[in-house]
Amino acid sequence: MVWCKGIVLVFGILAFFCGSILAVLGPGDKYNGYQVWRVVPTNVDQIRSLIKLEHNFDGFDLVDFWREATPSSLHRPVDIMVPPSLRNNLRDILTSLSLDIEINIPDVGALVTGQMSEIQTRRANEPVGTAALSDFDYTRYHTYDEIQQWVSDIVTEYSDITSHFLLTTSYEGRPINGFRIRGRNSVASDPPPPAVWFEGGIHAREWISPATVMWFTAQLLQDYEDGDELAMSMFDNMDWYIVPSLNPDGYTYTWTNDRLWRKTRSDNLDSTGSGCRGADPNRNFPFGWAGNGTSPFPCSNIYHGKSALSEPEVDGVVEYLRNLKANNQNFLIFLDWHSYGQYFLSPWSYSAYAPNPPDYDAMMAMGKAASDAIAAVHGTVFQSGSSIELLNEAAGSSKDWGYVPYDETSKFRGGLGAKYSYTVELRDKGTYGFLLPEDQIQPVGEEMYAGVRAIGDYILRELGFIP
Known part of the structure; x- marks a missing residue:
């Protein structure tokens, strides 16, 4: 069971309850359709809002800030892994903050699956870990x-x-x-x-x-x-x-x-x-x-x-x-x-x-x-x-x-x-x-x-x- 606490995202744009979050989390293929977005804050208000946004999601295994927002983040990238269920709402939030979104990884699940498939195929055909x-x-x-x-x-x-x-x-x-x-x-x-x-x-x-x-x-x-x-x-x-x-x-x-x-x-x-x-x-x-x-x-x-x-x-x-x-x-x-x-x-x-x-x-x-x-x-x-x-x-x-x-x-x-x-x-x-x-x-x-x-x-x- 996911640790639950009340969550209201910045400006009251989005609210979630534990039940809806639980529905998002699957036992396998967890990252199918997830994307990694990059935003670059250019003013203090944007930084504060990103920090607040991250804090609102803290405690949920859902939105993952790969690179966090801090008071020193001015003109520095903030990278966010976003599930498909939150994509539209989170885009609205970031757009309302006048933040431009760059998609670094369009499908995290596809990238993971492709890399792991290559590794497992290679390992099956070329055994590793030999004694020498x-x-x-x-x-x-x-x-x-x-x-x-x-x-x-x-x-x-x-x-x-x-x-x-x-x-x-x-x-x-x-x-x-x-x-x-x-x-x-x-x-x-x-x-x-x-x-x-x-x-x-x-x-x-x-x-x-x-x-x-x-x-x-x-x-x-x-x-x-x-x-x-x-x-x-x-x-x-x-x-x-x-x-x-x-x-x-x-x-x-x-x-x-x-x-x-x-x-x-x-x-x-x-x-x-x-x-x-x-x-x-x-x-x-x-x-x-x-x-x-x-x-x-x-x-x-x-x-x-x-x-x-x-x-x-x-x-x-x-x-x-x-x-x-x-x-x-x-x-x-x-x-x-x-x-x-x-x-x-x-x-x-x-x-x-x-x-x-x-x-x-x-x-x-x-x-x-x-x-x-x-x-x-x-x-x-x-x-x-x-x-x-x-x-x-x-x-x-x-x-x-x-x-x-x-x-x-x-x-x-x-x-x-x-x-x-x-x-x-x-x-x-x-x-x-x-x-x-x-x-x-x-x-x-x-x-x-x-x-x-x-x-x-x-x-x-x-x-x-x-x-």
């Missing part, structure tokens, strides 16, 4: 089990420089595995070397995230074996922690039931009476939890969860990294890979009115270095800025937690204390959005490989390992 790492196809999307096998195979293949760790177990009991890279020329020390944390796939539907993390990681490991000077300096002087897929239950569900599922798959029945499952793991970190850009309604895509760290996947990240911090490892970089929009986003996310953090200029400089390297590969343009400048509010986000100072007294206070903390929003700018086709995995991997090398070069220069 050399057979792994980095130009294809892979199931969660295949990603975990890749982690295992990487640790076996590069056993002298990688070590496996079990981050935690998901709500549905799936292991979340990662590995640390420490070069063979690394000098044993106390405290341990400075460290980097990369996590992918926190939002289930963003398939390009784990695919990209695997792509550039494999390339950098091969660079190290080939004696590449930069790769050797990156891995010999720093520890690199890699978790390619952080939301296994949600990711698996996108393969089996709902390609556009975003959240975890935890059960909300015990506290809310809602039949809607999961929370947004990128709203579940303790810093700023339940603040701006989150929802208290379990059916919302930005539901913040029953409490901070209620999702075991998020709690596992915090526990694991806090244990490393307690053993004197200093994290300089925290990076969460997402899609879409082509951004390097720094803190803050928790409030549109928060002042820039003390290390803002340094984060902008590193973001620019990475963006310049990315653009040099295929011409793809990334913007650098804080989340509240370029995208949206998101209290309880990973990057805010990654940045705020460590507090040894409680996991519900403080964060990781990484000077450079980002969300990276990968391709594209909205043509496909969360449904980036497989033929773009390779170019995304190539440009992000260049971006990560630029990040490595930047931080090594700051540390004095490169003159």
Whole structure:
């Protein structure tokens, strides 16, 4: 049963009751006839109305704002996935606001069906997930089990420089595995070397995230074996922690039931009476939890969860990294890979009115270095800025937690204390959005490989390992 609350859309144009909404939601082919619309607000009144419109729909698994409206959205796209049942009424609302509508995706269901059909046909004819790492196809999307096998195979293949760790177990009991890279020329020390944390796939539907993390990681490991000077300096002087897929239950569900599922798959029945499952793991970190850009309604895509760290996947990240911090490892970089929009986003996310953090200029400089390297590969343009400048509010986000100072007294206070903390929003700018086709995995991997090398070069220069 859908979580129900009264809803009246802006200007009283449209009213819905729970019964009519329930009739819209079907068990299969959910997105047939859905469209993704883009509007670009050009004045403050339009922004306020879009924010109000989104809030009116919050709590219903119906209209999905792929790119949200925020107080900083002036002249920036707002993307809305619209079901066929609301198309006419929503068009009337947007037209009354003098907003021009551009249709980015004319039929979401057809796009999903076409992509999944291609993937399943290919998988049936060309089996994937073979035992040999050399057979792994980095130009294809892979199931969660295949990603975990890749982690295992990487640790076996590069056993002298990688070590496996079990981050935690998901709500549905799936292991979340990662590995640390420490070069063979690394000098044993106390405290341990400075460290980097990369996590992918926190939002289930963003398939390009784990695919990209695997792509550039494999390339950098091969660079190290080939004696590449930069790769050797990156891995010999720093520890690199890699978790390619952080939301296994949600990711698996996108393969089996709902390609556009975003959240975890935890059960909300015990506290809310809602039949809607999961929370947004990128709203579940303790810093700023339940603040701006989150929802208290379990059916919302930005539901913040029953409490901070209620999702075991998020709690596992915090526990694991806090244990490393307690053993004197200093994290300089925290990076969460997402899609879409082509951004390097720094803190803050928790409030549109928060002042820039003390290390803002340094984060902008590193973001620019990475963006310049990315653009040099295929011409793809990334913007650098804080989340509240370029995208949206998101209290309880990973990057805010990654940045705020460590507090040894409680996991519900403080964060990781990484000077450079980002969300990276990968391709594209909205043509496909969360449904980036497989033929773009390779170019995304190539440009992000260049971006990560630029990040490595930047931080090594700051540390004095490169003159």
